Amino acid sequence: MHILIIGGTGFIGSWVVRQLIGDGHVVAVFHRGHTTADLPPAVSHIDGDRNNLSAFASGFTQFAPDVVLDMFPYTERDAALVMQTFRGVAGRVVAVSSMDVYRAYGRFSRFEEGPPDLQPFTEEAPLRSKLYPYRASAQQPSDLAYNYEKILVEKEVMSDTELPGTVLRLPQVYGPGDPQRRLFEFLKRMSDARPIILLEEGRAQWRWTRGYVENVAAAIALAVTNDRATGHTYNVGEKEAFTELEWVERIGKTVSWTGTIKVIPRFMLPAHLVLPYDWAHHLAGDTSRIRRDLAYEESVSVEEALRRTVAWERAQPPKQIEPSHFDYAAEDSACAKSQDNRITGANAGGRHSASQHSGQTDK
Ligand SMILES: NC(=O)c1ccc[n+]([C@@H]2O[C@H](COP(=O)([O-])OP(=O)(O)OC[C@H]3O[C@@H](n4cnc5c(N)ncnc54)[C@H](OP(=O)(O)O)[C@@H]3O)[C@@H](O)[C@H]2O)c1
Known part of the structure; x- marks a missing residue:
């Protein structure tokens, strides 16, 4: 197949490109040329800015894509421009x-209010009723966060009468090259041989669907190359949404950390560890539809995924670290003050009923 990718040199996109080329497809990436990735030489590059997408129409027509994969449609306008540009040019x-489109996310991030939704959520679960979840963090209307809204992106892509679409709702993605370095806050403490890692009670039992980047890329490649995906929306992610406590334990096991995870109430947390979220709202996505329709399954286990991610983190540590995020004196003091070191089974959830967990021996 001929596949045109908008983006394709970023964290997730570069893995998708390698997967598609490995599967024998003809791939072109459209990007500005600011971000480079180690891509196979067979990949064609079309240099340009998506804000000016229609100016590249003749190049797109020449490439004749069967499918266009938009790796980063952030705004309604982004998606509208794509649909407009590729009508009559591409097949899908x-x-x-x-997964930030779901109402559960809106409530978790305190962007909107209400009781917890059913978990895990399928693709039919309610979406947020309020739009533009990151607008408050934008400095000015030209900032990406101002107009970011995947709900409107999805509407544009799925409501076109001439050009069919597929939508993939991604989870928290981790792996080598992760610009958000999702493991770092724990890994650094483990590398520093911290004897304790503090976790807030609510956070410890909070579930979040994750996906390892190579597996997520394989799911995206499947949805691109399999026509059965036409007209469908899919949650993508690991089958099991681990709690944060289970996740930190897994990281600890990967690096043979011998310290203890201490679960304490919010009011006892040092200020630098207090997060603004409502942990009552889990973000666990049901991924059975993509597994059933497209026979998706992970080829890299969570254990191996963590090993690869840790190896990358160690080989390429961040250039800058904010010292106030790692105020160990405050953490030691909070630990010493937490006299009652047990929480109830109901609060902790399942077998994680005690407040202290050995990073090395619990799994
Ligand atoms: N990471 C997560 O945990 C997570 C979770 C949920 C959803 N997602 C979704 O995953 C996607 C991100 O994928 P990714 O990690 O591969 O992307 P990325 O790392 O953000 O890379 C963005 C790509 O787009 C290109 N690009 C940026 N601005 C451009 C412009 N104005 N015109 C043309 N090209 C432009 C970049 O190349 P140039 O700089 O060379 O232009 C690069 O190839 C997003 O849709 C995001 O919402 C991610």
């Missing part, structure tokens, strides 16, 4: 979305 558009 696959848009990468996010």
